[in-house]
Amino acid sequence: MAKIGWLFPGQGSQYPGMGKSLTDRYAVARLMFEEASDALGWDVLKLCAEGPSSELTDTRNAQPAILTCGVAAFRAWSEEGGLSPSAGAGHSLGEFTALASSGTIALADAVKLVRSRGELMQEAARERPGGMAAISGLPDERLETLLRQASVEHSEVVLAGINSRNQRVVSGDREALRRLEDLLSGQSVRLTPLNVSGAFHSPCMEAAASRFRGHLEACVFRESEWPVISNVTGVPHDEDPANRIRLLVSQLTEPVRWLACMETMVSLGMTHLIEAGPGRVLSRMWESFESAVGVRSLDDGLDSAVRFVTGDNDRRLGQRSDYSAFLPRCLAIAVATRNRCTDETAYRAGVIEPYRKVEKLVRQMKESGRQPTDDELRQGLEMLCSVFATKGTDQEERSYRLDRLVGETGVSDRLTIDKDSLMSKGAVAE
Numbered sequence: 001m002a003k004i005g006w007l008f009p010g011q012g013s014q015y016p017g018m019g020k021s022l023t024d025r026y027a028v029a030r031l032m033f034e035e036a037s038d039a040l041g042w043d044v045l046k047l048c049a050e051g052p053s054s055e056l057t058d059t060r061n062a063q064p065a066i067l068t069c070g071v072a073a074f075r076a077w078s079e080e081g082g083l084s085p086s087a088g089a090g091h092s093l094g095e096f097t098a099l100a101s102s103g104t105i106a107l108a109d110a111v112k113l114v115r116s117r118g119e120l121m122q123e124a125a126r127e128r129p130g131g132m133a134a135i136s137g138l139p140d141e142r143l144e145t146l147l148r149q150a151s152v153e154h155s156e157v158v159l160a161g162i163n164s165r166n167q168r169v170v171s172g173d174r175e176a177l178r179r180l181e182d183l184l185s186g187q188s189v190r191l192t193p194l195n196v197s198g199a200f201h202s203p204c205m206e207a208a209a210s211r212f213r214g215h216l217e218a219c220v221f222r223e224s225e226w227p228v229i230s231n232v233t234g235v236p237h238d239e240d241p242a243n244r245i246r247l248l249v250s251q252l253t254e255p256v257r258w259l260a261c262m263e264t265m266v267s268l269g270m271t272h273l274i275e276a277g278p279g280r281v282l283s284r285m286w287e288s289f290e291s292a293v294g295v296r297s298l299d300d301g302l303d304s305a306v307r308f309v310t311g312d313n314d315r316r317l318g319q320r321s322d323y324s325a326f327l328p329r330c331l332a333i334a335v336a337t338r339n340r341c342t343d344e345t346a347y348r349a350g351v352i353e354p355y356r357k358v359e360k361l362v363r364q365m366k367e368s369g370r371q372p373t374d375d376e377l378r379q380g381l382e383m384l385c386s387v388f389a390t391k392g393t394d395q396e397e398r399s400y401r402l403d404r405l406v407g408e409t410g411v412s413d414r415l416t417i418d419k420d421s422l423m424s425k426g427a428v429a430e
Helices: 020-027 027-040 045-048 053-057 059-079 093-101 107-127 141-151 172-186 203-217 243-249 257-268 281-289 304-309 314-319 326-336 344-369 374-391 395-409 419-425
Strands: 004-008 085-091 130-136 156-160 167-173 190-193 272-275 294-297
Touching: 004 093, 004 281, 020 027, 020 045, 020 059, 020 141, 027 045, 027 053, 027 059, 027 326, 045 053, 045 059, 045 304, 053 059, 053 243, 059 107, 059 304, 085 257, 093 107, 093 243, 093 395, 107 326, 130 172, 141 156, 141 167, 141 395, 156 257, 156 272, 167 203, 172 190, 172 203, 172 395, 257 326, 257 395, 272 281, 272 304, 281 294, 294 304, 326 374, 326 395, 344 374, 374 395
Parallel strands: 004 085, 004 272, 272 294
Antiparallel strands: 130 167, 130 190, 156 167
8 A cells, every 4th residue: 555755845945936726726725725714815826926036035934935835825725535654754944834724723823823834933043143164975974074174163164964864964154164165175075055045954043943842732633544754853743832942943953864764765665655735855865765665746747646646566566575774774764864973983893984984885785786685784782882872862763663564674574583682682583
């Protein structure tokens, strides 16, 4: 049976004309835009469909506009009888779109929330100017060292996003970003400044986060119709409103752990991914992460996405029945797991060295086309346990990730696994 994961894009995906074809064809999509417009007091569809681009790009407008497009696309899908989601995830702003689509937050409340969120982010950016940049080709341990070197009191740059296995996003005060750029000068590292108005997902947003809490506390949270994955943890939200509020506040100052969110989608056994909202940014990210599971953007047409999901999936499921994806998934979990270790020697011994050994195995298997041996499967598990221990991962997250990894891959059919021993020592039974 198909299991559908939904992806909801963040700010930057907007473009003049978005939502027009959807609302031209589907009455329920028009109703979503009307509801959002009534809540905000201005015509959301007119801005989305006609622009101008300068107004649509304004953070205060872009956030509710993108959210409305995503919810409208999802409601049109549901109206046409599309299969229900098994889980959803959104990139930054997109997490609110996912929550609204899942019924956790009413659309009228959601657009007002993100409108306030955008205003507070812009205000914080004026109080503490900063920027963001994407970095590719730099090992995590080296990046962490450079970030510390570039940061001084009241002027810092931090990790703000883990978008893929190779790309990281950094964010911080302008002078700190310049110092980081100077440190990278002459190295074979690609640093690309992002066209944003502030240092989002960094301590520069602490004032916005503090003020945003009050807006969230005034909001009514309902039980979700399907799980929504948190950017902060990379695992689904629970149903406790206090925990939701804590994570959504933290999201403004914490990195977007998108790689962890995608890894969770895989571990949940998704057979298809749908991107709902303007653009195809998240579709491209997914394709570079897990090409064995297909993805479609509703921007390419709802009919096409429905055919994609309801079509013959036997070949794709057959590809997922072997064990060739197990070690790459172990590597993805290792990269996506939050690091709390500041000891570089311990980090190298407990994370880098075991990771590189498994990475080498994966390269060898790809070149030869062979399946992993039982010993190699054990090595992947033991590498993960070493990473968890070194990075200081709490027991709840360890258990969640290991249960999903073992259960969804069926590796327990080949290995006898002592979970208690695995959690405490990283040992796998013979």
